Amino acid sequence: MATKSLQAKGKDLAIANKQLEILNGGIFADGELPYFKDNIAKIGHFPLRPKKLEILQINVGYMCNQVCEHCHVDAGPDRKEIMTRETMQQCLEVIKNTGAHTLDLTGGAPEMNPNFRWFVEEAAKAGIKDFIVRSNLTIIRANKKYYDLPDFFKKHNVHVISSMPHYTRGKTDKQRGDGVFDKSIKALQELNERGYGMPGSDLRLDLVYNPSGAYLPGDQMALQADFKKALKEDFNIDFHNLFAITNLPIARFLDYLIASENYEDYMYALVEAYNPSAVANVMCTNTISISWDGWLYDCDFNQMLDLKVASKVKHIKDYNEDILNDRNIIISQHCYGCTAGSGSSCQGTVA
Amino acid sequence: MADSYYDPKDLRKFGKITEWSENLGTKFFDYYGEVFKEGALTAREKSLIALAVAHTEKCPYCIDAYTKDGLQKGITKEEMMEAVHVGAAIKSGAALVHGVQMMNKHDKLSM
Numbered sequence: 001m002a003t004k005s006l007q008a009k010g011k012d013l014a015i016a017n018k019q020l021e022i023l024n025g026g027i028f029a030d031g032e033l034p035y036f037k038d039n040i041a042k043i044g045h046f047p048l049r050p051k052k053l054e055i056l057q058i059n060v061g062y063m064c065n066q067v068c069e070h071c072h073v074d075a076g077p078d079r080k081e082i083m084t085r086e087t088m089q090q091c092l093e094v095i096k097n098t099g100a101h102t103l104d105l106t107g108g109a110p111e112m113n114p115n116f117r118w119f120v121e122e123a124a125k126a127g128i129k130d131f132i133v134r135s136n137l138t139i140i141r142a143n144k145k146y147y148d149l150p151d152f153f154k155k156h157n158v159h160v161i162s163s164m165p166h167y168t169r170g171k172t173d174k175q176r177g178d179g180v181f182d183k184s185i186k187a188l189q190e191l192n193e194r195g196y197g198m199p200g201s202d203l204r205l206d207l208v209y210n211p212s213g214a215y216l217p218g219d220q221m222a223l224q225a226d227f228k229k230a231l232k233e234d235f236n237i238d239f240h241n242l243f244a245i246t247n248l249p250i251a252r253f254l255d256y257l258i259a260s261e262n263y264e265d266y267m268y269a270l271v272e273a274y275n276p277s278a279v280a281n282v283m284c285t286n287t288i289s290i291s292w293d294g295w296l297y298d299c300d301f302n303q304m305l306d307l308k309v310a311s312k313v314k315h316i317k318d319y320n321e322d323i324l325n326d327r328n329i330i331i332s333q334h335c336y337g338c339t340a341g342s343g344s345s346c347q348g349t350v351a
Numbered sequence: 352m353a354d355s356y357y358d359p360k361d362l363r364k365f366g367k368i369t370e371w372s373e374n375l376g377t378k379f380f381d382y383y384g385e386v387f388k389e390g391a392l393t394a395r396e397k398s399l400i401a402l403a404v405a406h407t408e409k410c411p412y413c414i415d416a417y418t419k420d421g422l423q424k425g426i427t428k429e430e431m432m433e434a435v436h437v438g439a440a441i442k443s444g445a446a447l448v449h450g451v452q453m454m455n456k457h458d459k460l461s462m
């Protein structure tokens with residue numbers, strides 16, 4: 001289990017360029033595996049272009065109470081990048097005027113941003129249809145000041161999406177750290193008590209599953225059935241949907257793949273599982289990702305690789321949806337993570 | 352040429368079998384895919400059976416493949432180990448049950 005971010009450890013892979021060198025080099029540069037670009041060109045999707053904007057995903061900071069080994073954000077308690085109120089204000093302007101129907105707050109642990117509650121209250125007023133907060137569950141039990149988060153979420157009709165690596169303690173704690181499982185269970189029970197995740201309830205509670213290692217997620221529906229059965233039988237927990245998400249080979253997960261000598265096999269597995277019919281619906285085609293400091297990206301992954309949108313409009317202060325939507329999406333080999341099998345996005349499978 | 356009989360990288364090339372005999376290769380992979388689909392048995396149950404058989408067949412490729420497949424399906428290591436023991440128990444039982452033959456022969460030959 002990691003205790004520090006790559007950035008705090010001063011690791012090479014904390015630098016986006018180094019990650020891109022790896023993703024563009026090696027088995028891809030020597031022709032063993034095809035570039036993502038070449039594969040999507042075959043089906044007429046290069047350059048990759050956005051469709052109608054549906055989701056604004058705002059990353060309010062890389063600070064997190066956890067240091068998960070697979071984290072593509074390289075988040076942790078030592079990360080100090082946090083969205084300021086001023087940037088939030090600029091985001092609010094955009095939220096009020098956007099054509100997007102979904103607002104998706106992520107981090108780090110978004111709740112750790114000191115302006116988080118103010119921001120949620122203000123954003124909720126904009127009346128956006130689906131207001132998501134990605135909560136890691138343990139934050140709710142991390143400190144007294146967070147104990148009332150389930151009530152706060154309910155008050156603002158927030159759609160909670162939470163990560164849950166497995167329905168067994170062993171597998172969960174291995175990926176996320178000791179005690180994470182018990183805390184997550186407690187948090188889920190509290191959300192259930194407020195009506196979250198209950199059958200027929202409007203208070204949405206979805207879970208995110210991503211593999212704890214160098215392998216791809218199995219069938220989303222089968223996993224969902226296993227999770228539902230086990231969580232119900234063992235802990236009387238209900239939730240709505242399970243999203244099976246593929247780990248993309250960037251940041252800490254890339255570091256892990258290389259250190260465990262799984263990188264090549266993993267890339268082979270991704271390329272082998274490439275599904276052309278997932279391409280049209282990859283997340284970047286309907287999402288804009290905004291970083292803690294207001295820069296705009298095609299997705300949260302490109303944000304971590306520091307690949308800002310290829311548009312005249314690059315920052316929230318200059319936001320213009322029409323100009324922004326008329327752009328080419330920046331791709332590299334990490335994109336194979338979005339097109340493997342049934343595809344993968346922050347909302348689960350796409351194909 | 353590889354200088355050992357088993358190379359983990361060869362598993363990636365399994366699909367190439369089809370290149371030298373398209374008809375038979377395709378038939379095999381279609382059949383294989385069909386077998387492992389959700390049916391009267393779940394895909395999860397089939398994966399555990401495959402893991403057990405991979406061990407009794409002592410096929411290193413299959414062991415790698417079905418350990419990974421089990422992880423993908425959320426199968427725990429305890430479940431995987433129990434499946435391996437099922438395979439091993441059948442293997443040892445199959446050896447041991449021949450002890451009856453030994454006993455029969457022994458008694459037949461003895462006065």
Ligand code: SF4
Nearest residue numbers: 064066068071108136
């Ligand atoms: S995966 Fe989520 S919970 Fe874990 S360190 Fe990253 S942001 Fe935090």
Ligand code: SF4
Nearest residue numbers: 282283284299335338
């Ligand atoms: S990694 Fe980002 S840019 Fe690449 S396909 Fe996925 S969502 Fe699109």
